[in-house]
Amino acid sequence: MSSYPGYDPKSGFEKWLDARLPIIRLGYDTFIFPTPRNLNYWWTFGAILAVILMSQIITGIILAMHYVPHVDLAFDSIQHIKRDVNFGWMLQPMHAVGASMMFLAVYIHMFRGIYYGSHKSPREVLWIVGVVIYLLMMATGFMGYVLPWGQMSFWGATVITNLFGAFPLVGESLTNWLWGGFAVDDPTLNRFFSLHFVLPFAILGLVMLHVWALHVPGNNNPTGVSVKNVDKDTLPFHPYYTIKDAFAIVVFLMVFVAFVFFIPDALNHPDNYIRANPLVTPPHIVPEWYYLPFYAMLRAVPNKLGGVITMFGAIAVLFVLPWLDTSKVRSMRYRPLAKLFFIIFVLACIGLGWAGAKSPTDLVFATGTDAATGAPVGFSFLWFARILTLYYYAFFVVILPVLGLVEKPKDRPESIQKSVLKSAPEEA
Amino acid sequence: MAETVSTPVENPSRRDFIYIATGAAGAVGVGLYAWPLIDQMNPAADTKALSTIEVDMSGVEVGQQIVVKWQGKPIFVRHRTQKEINEARAVDVSTLRDPQTDEQRLVVNAEGKYEPQFLIMIGICTHLGCVPIGNNSGDYDGWFCPCHGSHYDTAGRIRKGPAPKNLYLPPYQYLTDTLIKIG
Amino acid sequence: MRLSKLTATVIATAALGLIVGTASASEGPELKHVEFSFEGVFGTYDKAAAQRGFQVYQESCTNCHSMKLLSIRNLGEAGGPFYDEEHPNANENPVIKAIAAMFTVTDGPDSEGDMFERPAKPFDRFPSPFANEQAARASNGGALPPDFSVLVSAREHGPQYIYSLLTSYEDDAPEGVELRDGMNYNAAFKGGQIGMPPPLFEDLVEYSDGTKASVEQMAHDVVTFMAWASDPKMEERKRMGWMVMIYLFIFALLMYGSYKAVWRDVEH
Numbered sequence A: 001m002s003s004y005p006g007y008d009p010k011s012g013f014e015k016w017l018d019a020r021l022p023i024i025r026l027g028y029d030t031f032i033f034p035t036p037r038n039l040n041y042w043w044t045f046g047a048i049l050a051v052i053l054m055s056q057i058i059t060g061i062i063l064a065m066h067y068v069p070h071v072d073l074a075f076d077s078i079q080h081i082k083r084d085v086n087f088g089w090m091l092q093p094m095h096a097v098g099a100s101m102m103f104l105a106v107y108i109h110m111f112r113g114i115y116y117g118s119h120k121s122p123r124e125v126l127w128i129v130g131v132v133i134y135l136l137m138m139a140t141g142f143m144g145y146v147l148p149w150g151q152m153s154f155w156g157a158t159v160i161t162n163l164f165g166a167f168p169l170v171g172e173s174l175t176n177w178l179w180g181g182f183a184v185d186d187p188t189l190n191r192f193f194s195l196h197f198v199l200p201f202a203i204l205g206l207v208m209l210h211v212w213a214l215h216v217p218g219n220n221n222p223t224g225v226s227v228k229n230v231d232k233d234t235l236p237f238h239p240y241y242t243i244k245d246a247f248a249i250v251v252f253l254m255v256f257v258a259f260v261f262f263i264p265d266a267l268n269h270p271d272n273y274i275r276a277n278p279l280v281t282p283p284h285i286v287p288e289w290y291y292l293p294f295y296a297m298l299r300a301v302p303n304k305l306g307g308v309i310t311m312f313g314a315i316a317v318l319f320v321l322p323w324l325d326t327s328k329v330r331s332m333r334y335r336p337l338a339k340l341f342f343i344i345f346v347l348a349c350i351g352l353g354w355a356g357a358k359s360p361t362d363l364v365f366a367t368g369t370d371a372a373t374g375a376p377v378g379f380s381f382l383w384f385a386r387i388l389t390l391y392y393y394a395f396f397v398v399i400l401p402v403l404g405l406v407e408k409p410k411d412r413p414e415s416i417q418k419s420v421l422k423s424a425p426e427e428a
Numbered sequence B: 001m002a003e004t005v006s007t008p009v010e011n012p013s014r015r016d017f018i019y020i021a022t023g024a025a026g027a028v029g030v031g032l033y034a035w036p037l038i039d040q041m042n043p044a045a046d047t048k049a050l051s052t053i054e055v056d057m058s059g060v061e062v063g064q065q066i067v068v069k070w071q072g073k074p075i076f077v078r079h080r081t082q083k084e085i086n087e088a089r090a091v092d093v094s095t096l097r098d099p100q101t102d103e104q105r106l107v108v109n110a111e112g113k114y115e116p117q118f119l120i121m122i123g124i125c126t127h128l129g130c131v132p133i134g135n136n137s138g139d140y141d142g143w144f145c146p147c148h149g150s151h152y153d154t155a156g157r158i159r160k161g162p163a164p165k166n167l168y169l170p171p172y173q174y175l176t177d178t179l180i181k182i183g
Numbered sequence C: 001m002r003l004s005k006l007t008a009t010v011i012a013t014a015a016l017g018l019i020v021g022t023a024s025a026s027e028g029p030e031l032k033h034v035e036f037s038f039e040g041v042f043g044t045y046d047k048a049a050a051q052r053g054f055q056v057y058q059e060s061c062t063n064c065h066s067m068k069l070l071s072i073r074n075l076g077e078a079g080g081p082f083y084d085e086e087h088p089n090a091n092e093n094p095v096i097k098a099i100a101a102m103f104t105v106t107d108g109p110d111s112e113g114d115m116f117e118r119p120a121k122p123f124d125r126f127p128s129p130f131a132n133e134q135a136a137r138a139s140n141g142g143a144l145p146p147d148f149s150v151l152v153s154a155r156e157h158g159p160q161y162i163y164s165l166l167t168s169y170e171d172d173a174p175e176g177v178e179l180r181d182g183m184n185y186n187a188a189f190k191g192g193q194i195g196m197p198p199p200l201f202e203d204l205v206e207y208s209d210g211t212k213a214s215v216e217q218m219a220h221d222v223v224t225f226m227a228w229a230s231d232p233k234m235e236e237r238k239r240m241g242w243m244v245m246i247y248l249f250i251f252a253l254l255m256y257g258s259y260k261a262v263w264r265d266v267e268h
Helices: A012-020 A023-031 A041-066 A074-083 A088-115 A124-146 A151-166 A171-179 A186-215 A237-262 A289-300 A304-319 A336-357 A381-406 A416-420 B012-039 B045-049 B082-089 C005-023 C047-061 C072-076 C094-102 C133-139 C158-167 C215-230 C234-263
Strands: A034-036 A234-236 A363-369 A376-380 B053-056 B065-070 B073-079 B118-122 B133-137 B142-145 B150-152 B158-160 B172-174 B179-182 C104-107 C116-119 C184-186
Touching: A012 A023, A023 A186, A023 A237, A034 A237, A041 A074, A041 A088, A041 A186, A041 A237, A074 A088, A088 A124, A088 A237, A088 A289, A088 A336, A088 B012, A088 C234, A124 A151, A124 A186, A124 A289, A124 A304, A151 A171, A151 A186, A151 A304, A171 A186, A234 A237, A237 C234, A289 A304, A289 A336, A289 A381, A304 A381, A336 A381, A363 A381, A376 A381, B012 C234, B053 B065, B118 B179, C047 C215, C072 C094, C158 C215
Parallel strands: none
Antiparallel strands: A034 A234, A363 A376, B053 B179, B065 B073, B073 B118, B133 B142, B142 B150, B150 B158, B172 B179, C104 C116
């Protein structure tokens, strides 16, 4: 363990503080931490997410200073922020675009985890804490989108809260409880604002647990091979990965900034510039892009309760993923079949997102025209979504469990060190 | 490190330079980013747009006071009686805590003349920010602050009590003899 | 073997394309494609066009359409159509003062408790033509003239859509379209039937700069004005966006240099 001697307080003050509040030791142990030397850029998204979370909290606190959670004033107060508040024209899009950027990063982070087997033993709890964070992000993002009180805010809130009405017996009481009334209205807006403000701090706390759970088994790595020799296989997180993460963060910020300053409304729906009107439904309700795959699953099932269960089940299945994936090999680099199914899985998720943005009756492609009406007929998005939903579930509950038992993996490197050396050096 | 391949040692100052340059660029970036986060708490454009108001004093009767709101603060506009003016001018200025003559409490109109009947002040006690009571209150027929007992005279000057200063005057100018612009 | 860069790029591009694509998924009648000065990452508002557009708005649109979220002072603020460097404070700008004086607003209550009317001041909001939504509908055959404040943002391809709408009126509905009472035929409007009568006709306004007031010209001008009204900070935003992008680009290069320097002696 010669590379990681641990924190050694030098000055008198450091010794004094270390005996009372070992906060410097905490920082030291967090950052001077053995990290596999072969992490690639897919591993930088954890740090990117931490930065976006802080950005969201900071801009969120600022917006809350100017926002008014009232049905008559919420819409105008957003415009007040964008027009009159100093730099409000920049801070409001930073928060709105930031939500999208956070989901973009979290999806990459999750796909990376599945591909390289980061959810497998001994990192199951790390993975589960991550899924809880993702769930809270979904709730926070949803409630945040309601706050501007545009048409999509209102009708998105109406549709999603009505999902809870699907539950037998308690459905109606549950929705009335959520609304604080008999429809989405002022009480709903106020409680959503309160929860939207506080949940990010719960997320922050869970992120700390997530990092803690990471520090016990240590990072996974692209080979999936466990660290065998700390000196040879690892590097201290700081400075090696702090600098690599920092570089990746700056590159990611360029994408973020391009959206904020040049196309701030690209991810927003024009209807959300129309004040919420409980009497008029927009012709086409679509949620934010990051919910679209789940929205497609919801609509793929003809039964209301069935749709709700399918949708929530798609997230619930992630909790048991560590036990569904039976392969002893972590990284799909060495699992050609799993890799193939994984790529199809990613494309299926994107396809579900596409289906979620379309009307179920729209056609993916037309095969001809109806003889009677002349309307085009063909493969509809409804069936497209159904097939992809089936694949989504099959990937978790059939493909991964079975593959682990039948697939013959390729040879793996003996150690992390061996995998990265271009020229095998003499053992010193 | 065991596997380190010996490479020609480069001038270490070149590495230091890139670190310092990166750190400096980062520090500048954080500093520039901090400004919007701070400035957003300053008065917004709509607030600033309301920072001047016009007050028509033609309807204020002799011996009457109106209170208008300017920048969120009460402005006392008092139409003084001749008795009040005389009282204010009879005082020996050198005995005052915050010495000011009555004319120093006024502003000249468009023709350069004083309109001594109109006294315009910010209605906030200079002690701890309460709003004094008017209508010839207190021991000096002017204003009296109920919070800690400051007495102001008919020119709004502090005469007794804990307040350190006379009632402040807002920036204003006469547009006509009875119309003023505050701010 | 790793998840190949190509696969990753394909997935990332597909995902990004989906994100942007879904937001602009379009239905309905085909729009006319006209170019506007404010499009693109370098675009700015054509000030002369926005001034002419304000004239059209004021002389033709204000009878029915409100613009509640804007104040008159906004016209003279940085980025606005009447911004004047000599008067950075729009309230002091004589042009803005003159424009304000053309509007009448309701103020009060006065000392008697009554509301009264007075000429508008730069800090006033643009007055609305109707007291409330019901009054607006009652005066317009049940249709509600939409508020102009963020209308361009509230429509897909807003500038093109509104331009098309203003220039696609036809005197006679095509065969097979039965116009309901009080409706007008407009090819750009979904369903073809619109409550708003044609708002623009040749030489409706007289431009002081001598520009010929054709329907297309006025439509183009008023759309420029409305685009500014919807997004008055666009120029400032883009300008700062470039500065931030250049800064981040340089910072990324430095960061990459530092990264390479730190990892120089390590195989990975």
